[in-house]
Amino acid sequence: MFSSAPYTMHERLPSLDSNSDWSRLIQAYQAMALIRCFDKKAVNLQRTGQLGTYASCLGAEAITVGAGLSLENHDYFVPYYRDHATQYLRGVPLYQILQYWGGDERGNAFPAQTPAVRDLPNCVPIASQLTQAAGIATKAKLCHESAAVLATCGDGATSRGDFYESLNVAGVWQLPLVVMVNNNQWAISVPGRLQTASQSIAHKAEAAGIEGIRVDGNDLPAMLDVLDYALDKARHGKGATLVEAVSYRLSDHTTADDASRYRKASELHAAWQREPVARLRQALVDAGHWQADQEKQWQTHCQQEVDKAVQTYLQQPPQVPTDMLDYLYETLPESLQAQRTVLSEHAGGRHA
Template sequence: MSRSPLMPDTVKLPFTRYLDPNGQPLAALPAWVDDPALLVRLYRQMVLTRLFDQKAVALQRTGRIGTYAPTLGQEAIGVALGSLMRSEDVLVPYYRDTAVQLMRGVKMEEILLYWGGDERGSAYVDPASAQDFPMCVPIATQALHACGVASAFKIRGEHRVAVTTCGDGATSKGDFLEALNVAGAWQLPVVFVVNNNQWAISVPRRIQCGAPTLAQKAIGAGFAGEQVDGNDMLALYERMQIAMDRARHGKGPVLLECLSYRLGDHTTADDATRYRSAEEVKQAWLEEPIKRLQGFLANQGIWDERREQALIGECQAEVQRAVEAFDSAGTQPAESVLDYVYAKWPTALAEQREMLLERVARQTSVQEASHE
């Protein structure tokens, strides 16, 4: 592909990184880093997310939930974002946002119910997440939903932020670009967080978009875009805090491109070994976020092996309690698959519901007769 002489090969955008892969500082650190309690809380949440993620994959492999989208290697992005959102803000997530949801108070068993095909998984109990949207599986449509939410905030004069997330592949969709356009034109209080994990299913970043960066797509819409190391918790927390404050105080939207790597499969229905090399994945493991923050904490004298093992045991117990709660939730009646399709039921759906109820009744009658 030839480039127009009017198009520069690179666009100078801010890129933030504080820690190298071993957790060693590369620059002067923000003042808030002096709070060890905050750092440990962020680290704990990343570990918890990873252990829950491992359990969810195991549950899918044994047929106890449906297809699941792992977050392996991308935990820092969601944890940083979830820790900075206020209860009055609204999250409009995509399907790889387990870490954010856990930080927002969504219960693990609710997430398992969702991936198990149970609508109760989107009826969040915690008030902090009650207005959050459910995970969006269609690609990029959630970006427009977030602009609708942010428009309501602006019309009402509320100091609230709509936060929406997506993967790198979603930034090539018309929905995403239209969302950027309206956010910039109306100067909406919305933060776009792009998890650039380098793969849109089997399509690598270098093929699915010719732009030097994804963050620069905000420029055409008239607002700020920047890159941040998605494996560096300190950089993520710092830049997301600034982006949230900017949107909250009427200074318009922000797009953050977080550079990470999807260490696992796209979903449990995928086999990433068919399209990427073991050497590439091995190199990515050297950059991953949990090891990086762990190294920093250890270098600061905040963390050691004893604390690590105690944390793992505590998190595993928490995950197991959630699995038990999920298992004890029971099943919903068959007709519930139709209950959340329309706000006002059309006649055809009402007829289908009656047919379903009659079929279930017949099956139940046959089963009861076979036991007599």
């Protein structure tokens, strides 16, 4: 399926066949349905003043779930801000994801004993996480770990220097790095045609001397095929890969955006016809692996899980204000001691 050429291009891989691992695909569908339910609730929480600015993953479910299912426990995940399902599948509880988007850094204190403890928190600056991922991959290689590093970004990030620098060093040093671009065709209000004159984002791998793969990011089985391949290649010392997963951002950029001001309703409507959740559900139904009663039960389960997460999130005690200083330095500088004392007095009797 994949050649050993410096880079290969795959517009689309076979979606489903008789050899498909149906239990894995059902697991994927269940995670996709759950994260869609979560995503809708998160937007509603922001709209009602109970969450900060939130980046929706609507339309990216096959990408973020595919990543979560392809990563192995000993791999490293370096996310950008639409990877809620990957974080969840790595072991981050849904309430902690809400906590982060609610402005509480304790949401990034991933649970010990889960694969997520090896991962980085969300990255808000565009593309800077890719250089950090290259650093982690360098460490993994120097320590002879059979682990892969998966770093993600959006299409807008591919215009940044950090993107090219990371791919370049990954090629030169044969790093166990997979960079996956969620090409959802919009970088806030900038469409793909204004982002790059390159034939595709995957082509950008060529300059770095690594393999580039373009895959239908709305096609969950194809995502698993590509990520299984690229991550396995990395784990076995066979070099880095750039994956361009082509999808469409069905949401606004974030809850602080109104995409109706710059893109056509007809374009959005057409994109909904290709959306990944309904597509996988229909494929499972057609193959006799998913029934209407299962769907009804799972949707009820999703709603219950999300409601529980929201309750847990809303019941968290306020963050201690001294936290903003206590984790910056091993020893707090003298110049900040007075500020800490003031913050401590405002902690209202809570431990500080």
